Amino acid sequence: MGKIDEFALIARFFRSCAPPEPSILGIGDDAALLPCASALRGNRDDASATLALTTDTLVAGSHFLPDFAPQDLGWKALAVNLSDLAAMGAEPTAFLLALTLPRYDPEWLEGFAYGVQACAQRYGVALIGGDTTRGPLAITITALGVVPWQAAIRRSTAQVGDDLWVSGQPGRAALGLAVRTGRLSGDLPGCSEWIAALERPQPRIALGLALRGIATAMLDISDGLTQDAHHLVETRPELTLCVEEAALPLAPLVAQGAPAEKAWAALLGGGDDYELLFTANPRHRTAVAEAARRAGVSVHRIGSVVPRSIPEASPLVLVRRDGTRTTLPPQGWDPFRVAEPLDLDIQPESFS
Amino acid sequence: MGKIDEFALIARFFRSCAPPEPSILGIGDDAALLPCASALRGNRDDASATLALTTDTLVAGSHFLPDFAPQDLGWKALAVNLSDLAAMGAEPTAFLLALTLPRYDPEWLEGFAYGVQACAQRYGVALIGGDTTRGPLAITITALGVVPWQAAIRRSTAQVGDDLWVSGQPGRAALGLAVRTGRLSGDLPGCSEWIAALERPQPRIALGLALRGIATAMLDISDGLTQDAHHLVETRPELTLCVEEAALPLAPLVAQGAPAEKAWAALLGGGDDYELLFTANPRHRTAVAEAARRAGVSVHRIGSVVPRSIPEASPLVLVRRDGTRTTLPPQGWDPFRVAEPLDLDIQPESFS
Structure with a gap:
């Protein structure tokens, strides 16, 4: 096939x-x-x-x-x-x-x-x-x-200099699936929350409405954070998204008992989360925080939109804690692949 | 099941x-x-x-x-x-x-x-x-x-005294399916037309538009003429649809080589035809004919809408050539039945 x-x-x-x-x-x-x-x-x-x-x-x-x-x-x-x-x-x-x-x-x-x-x-x-x-x-x-x-927020309209944001806690649904399929223990503290994320996703309607006039581009994470991040720039060859490893909300998943490597893979490559991934001008940081507060959803500023340099030529880059950079391939859900969302080529450098 | x-x-x-x-x-x-x-x-x-x-x-x-x-x-x-x-x-x-x-x-x-x-x-x-x-x-x-x-033409708004009309030639798609499944010979004169009706149905867009302001109620025949006729009156317990056997376009199917009983069953109970079944006031007979001419589709006046008498109490009645009446049950396509559109309980009395 x-x-x-x-x-x-x-x-x-x-x-x-x-x-x-x-x-x-x-x-x-x-x-x-x-x-x-x-x-x-x-x-x-x-x-x-x-x-x-x-x-x-x-x-x-x-x-x-x-x-x-x-x-x-x-x-x-x-x-x-x-x-x-x-x-x-x-x-x-x-x-x-x-x-x-x-x-x-x-x-x-x-x-x-x-x-x-x-x-x-x-x-x-x-x-x-x-x-x-x-x-x-x-x-x-x-x-x-x-x-x-x-007021419609499209996916192709990010601007150089924008912050990159994600709502909620991506990765929970993939961990919930791992529990449901026996690949993770059902006794971990986060299990019920992960399974709820998988089985009763909460569409971020209120946040989407609150971000009108604030977000420059937006999509929902259905296929996985890295894969959907690629969609944000797929028609924008002049842009690269830089994701800061230190800013990714990995620690909460680990604190809930997820093994660090599984948590990392779920966070970056797990689909089915239905969180919002969006860009906004840095002058709107307070407005984003206020929109999230009104919507009752947490948001994480995980990176930024930069010009794509020719040597780099990668649409999505992971910035390590030491400042080194790694290309992030668009891994995640693929309807024509038997998906294994917890296998990811890129591994985290360190866990905090 | x-x-x-x-x-x-x-x-x-x-x-x-x-x-x-x-x-x-x-x-x-x-x-x-x-x-x-x-x-x-x-x-x-x-x-x-x-x-x-x-x-x-x-x-x-x-x-x-x-x-x-x-x-x-x-x-x-x-x-x-x-x-x-x-x-x-x-x-x-x-x-x-x-x-x-x-x-x-x-x-x-x-x-x-x-x-x-x-x-x-x-x-x-x-x-x-x-x-x-x-x-x-x-x-x-x-x-x-x-x-x-x-201007929208709903299915529940037929009036007592209206004519009942059908477009085109219902039954062809069911005969096409019978040919495709080997239950009818592939050498009959009508085969290619029947198969085209099955495989390339022509939605009656132009006729539907032309019937605005003329048809009082309308639906498309997807499940079978008798079954869809029942839908025309299912919220109208005061109405009965009388279908005149002599007015049904059976002869063209027989002339194309369909065995009479198969043609009859296909005409009344075969689905997948996507012809329009509609009602209109008798004063609009010329307007219906003109609408059909403009749309390039034939229409047949096959019956009428009458008050439902208590003794009769049937939503759909077949009026035989001799004037006797038979209840027509809603036979046709059922998604939870393995459909056999060419088996029908009611048989024609005579073939012209």
Whole structure:
């Protein structure tokens, strides 16, 4: 089987279907942006009337374990879509649910619907349509949100000199998966928190909204911190992201009992965290902290955006505690690879 | 395995997630209707700014045969979604594609993308987002269209005295499937047309648009004529649909070589046709004919909407050539049944 990046696949095969109108933001960001006027084929005379749209599929065996509780699966299927809207600074409004089921199992469906509903109520979104089909278990949700066109936070708009920030505690979901699959002990102090991160991710809607006008670029970490960091600069060959090893929130994972190497690999390469990775001008450090406080989420300033020097020519660099630099490859989740998020080529130099 | 209707499943498990606002048309029609102002959580001060949204999944082995050509599958996956928009009288604008693939196969992907693109270009819609995941082959498309709120043609708004109409030639796709699976000879005169109906359905966009202001209620026939006819009146216990056997377009299928009983079963119970089934006031017969002419589609006036008498109490009745009446059960595609669209309990009385 060939290995290919999901984005490369879309670019190669489906670019020709992209929208002709520049007033639509199509493939390549967390969500599409569709001004209402553009949807109505009129002129975009009201820049504030913009829909954000995203779709994500969860497939049994690929995105979740067979014994994943249906109520958690219902929550998560919706939450991962809302996370894409959060990453645009959009406010979620509604969703469509396409459900493929191997059989009619009322008990399973009740649990699943309960989880969907819990997430929908928590974030104030309404189910407006869907489809039910028979086949191997999979869930595709399409979520809609709204954002003023100018306020939408895209992934390609970082600026030289910006700080690089991450919300919350990336790595927990990968550690939770390791516990669930028996690769980490279930007795470690952090286990219940890691498993909750895996099974009930909290989309950072409030933080995304609070960062309008502050963050210059943003995406959510679904595939892994290093891989998604690469997405921040993949259309910006003039930029390099420098991540400071000393600034990465590794210590909390270790303090919760994660072996240091596993914690490191989970932090840099584990997917499924749905934290926000974003850039902001250094003059907005107080504003970022205040936005995070209002949203009730921690944020970590983990690096900066610098010009990409030709000799270096790496989009993502790890700055060690002694000042030396290492290229960070885009490791993490790959839909066409059997992912092992706790194996990473790059190892930490020291653990504090 | 329990057998349950898809609509019953949605009603039972997911009604609690429905939108609170009456300005949104949610679950239960071909597409959801979302006024832009409502999406933006403002007042609906512009009744014309309404988005229509629909999502449909095609699952390998359930909705298409394993040897279905990828270019046809790409076409069909988009076409069935556009058909739902056509059934609302909406104009399609854009779509999102969630693709689950068992492996990375560039040749298959090129064919699939070619089919998607052909359909997208034919109907003027743009791909604005998507997701690619690994798992058993399945395609979920979410399509967006626009329609003035008042012009949207819903499925629940038929009136007593209306004519019942159907577009094109229902039954062809089921006969095409019978040929593809060896249950009908591949040498019959109609084979290539039937297979084209199965593999390259033509969503009746132009007809749907032309029927704005004329049709009182409408849906597309995806599950089978009798089953979808039941959907037209399922929220209208005061209405019965009378289908005139003599008016059904059976003769063309027989003339193309289909055995009469197979043709009859395919016409009444075969799914996958994506023709439009609609009601209109008899004073609009000329307008319907003119709309069909403009759209380049044939239409057949196959019955009428009458008050449901208590003794009869059947939502769908077949009126035989001799005037006797038989209840038509909602036979057709059921996602939780292994469908056999060419077995039908009701048989025709005579063939002309």
